[in-house]
Amino acid sequence: MGGQETRYVLVSGLITVRLGEARGLGPFESKVERTGGLGRKAHKDSRKVSIGTRRGKRAGRIPLLPLALLALLALAALLSPWLIPEGSRRGGALEGPGVGEPERSPRTVADQPRRTPIGSDGPTSGAGTAGDSSSTSLQLPVSTGSERSEQRDPFEGTGMLRGHVQARGVDFPKNWKLLIRPSRTLMGREHAVERTLIFERGEEDFTVKGLPFAGYDIEAKGAGLNGRVASVLLRKGNEAPFINLIMVPAGFLEGVITDAAGAPQEDVPITLVEMPEGGTRTVRTDLTGTYRFDKVLDGPYELIVGLPESPLLRERKSILFRSPSLSFPNIELPPFAGIDVRVSDDLNRSIPGVEVRGSGTSGGSFTKTTDAGGWIHVRHVPEGRLRLSFSHPDYKSSRAHIELKKGEITRHHWVLSER
Numbered sequence: 001m002g003g004q005e006t007r008y009v010l011v012s013g014l015i016t017v018r019l020g021e022a023r024g025l026g027p028f029e030s031k032v033e034r035t036g037g038l039g040r041k042a043h044k045d046s047r048k049v050s051i052g053t054r055r056g057k058r059a060g061r062i063p064l065l066p067l068a069l070l071a072l073l074a075l076a077a078l079l080s081p082w083l084i085p086e087g088s089r090r091g092g093a094l095e096g097p098g099v100g101e102p103e104r105s106p107r108t109v110a111d112q113p114r115r116t117p118i119g120s121d122g123p124t125s126g127a128g129t130a131g132d133s134s135s136t137s138l139q140l141p142v143s144t145g146s147e148r149s150e151q152r153d154p155f156e157g158t159g160m161l162r163g164h165v166q167a168r169g170v171d172f173p174k175n176w177k178l179l180i181r182p183s184r185t186l187m188g189r190e191h192a193v194e195r196t197l198i199f200e201r202g203e204e205d206f207t208v209k210g211l212p213f214a215g216y217d218i219e220a221k222g223a224g225l226n227g228r229v230a231s232v233l234l235r236k237g238n239e240a241p242f243i244n245l246i247m248v249p250a251g252f253l254e255g256v257i258t259d260a261a262g263a264p265q266e267d268v269p270i271t272l273v274e275m276p277e278g279g280t281r282t283v284r285t286d287l288t289g290t291y292r293f294d295k296v297l298d299g300p301y302e303l304i305v306g307l308p309e310s311p312l313l314r315e316r317k318s319i320l321f322r323s324p325s326l327s328f329p330n331i332e333l334p335p336f337a338g339i340d341v342r343v344s345d346d347l348n349r350s351i352p353g354v355e356v357r358g359s360g361t362s363g364g365s366f367t368k369t370t371d372a373g374g375w376i377h378v379r380h381v382p383e384g385r386l387r388l389s390f391s392h393p394d395y396k397s398s399r400a401h402i403e404l405k406k407g408e409i410t411r412h413h414w415v416l417s418e419r
Helices: 065-083 086-091 145-152
Strands: 006-011 015-021 030-034 048-051 158-167 176-182 195-199 205-212 214-222 225-227 230-234 242-249 251-258 269-274 280-284 290-296 299-307 317-321 325-327 337-344 355-360 365-369 375-381 384-392 395-404 409-415
Touching (some): 158 214, 158 230, 176 205, 195 205, 205 214, 214 242, 230 242, 251 299, 251 317, 269 290, 337 355, 355 375, 365 375, 384 409
Parallel strands (some): 158 242, 337 409
Antiparallel strands (some): 006 015, 015 030, 158 205, 214 225, 214 230, 225 242, 251 290, 299 317, 337 375, 355 365, 355 384
16 A cells, blocks of 8 residues: 555544554554543553554464454444443443543442432432532423413403493484303303393493303394494403493395396295394385395395295395395396186186185295185296195185196186085
């Protein structure tokens, strides 16, 4: 290799091995040095062991096995801090001074470092030697019982609500009610309770006690008046909030029903369903196809084309009403069938005042009363079989079945017999 020197160095806490070729050394000659530890100077009495022979004194090359064994010993010494458990190094067979280290005197009980629970003021078990004053203690915050209780249940406790109600645009009603409901948006609504208070003497101020801490929606309602919802979070630090509530006149909802060609459809039943209570109101379209609901309170509704028990359209229209008014988009009806019925006696004399009830197998129902000429006229009936029933105080009740076709108006004559 000439005058070049190539070194491969393996270092551990106990042994340093240098392998290589240098001037005056054979190609496989090596040096092994004992040291007291990583980064420390060699001990005075450290020995140097030469393996191999000087060039020219011995012919041939020595086997690689001894070098491999030395390399394995150095690697084992390097990995020993991780391979041997801490308890084994301190109290097991490996306890004692290392190779090349002076023997240490035994420690007394007072010299031994003591373990102290985390969070105390005493020293912790450190890695330093006895008498080392650099060991520190770890301090952790300790929460009090009241803090832990508040973290577990921030809505533990009760409070009260106070407030004032005013009516805009109308005289304040003598009778009104206060609605307290779990909030739809605020936290803690699962802890809330529902309450309804009735006022019958025109009181404008209110106080409600004993409400669990929670999120609430508060609303005042009167006859024909809408209430504006106020949300409030009842909790510690806000145990008795004061709120102002407002009532305004109820509004109206209107719309138009047409056919596919845009022609207005008269006498179509339209039902408004209040959600979630389920109260219903039904009106019929006029000559212009217009329907109108008055005194509609704010809130969610569903609109049904037809009667609730026999709708003309299966789809229900969802509405969120806010006063003063709402014009619903036009609703287009598909083609339906129609029927004209005349009722007479055995002598072909028209019978007015006969109650006629109809119910289609595909939906659609109606109740009509014959006019002075004994006629009823019904439109917007789904095609299919229609069941009819006739009743009058002076005549025997009777029933009939008629087949209807879409887009056609069917005429029918029915005769009743006297009782």
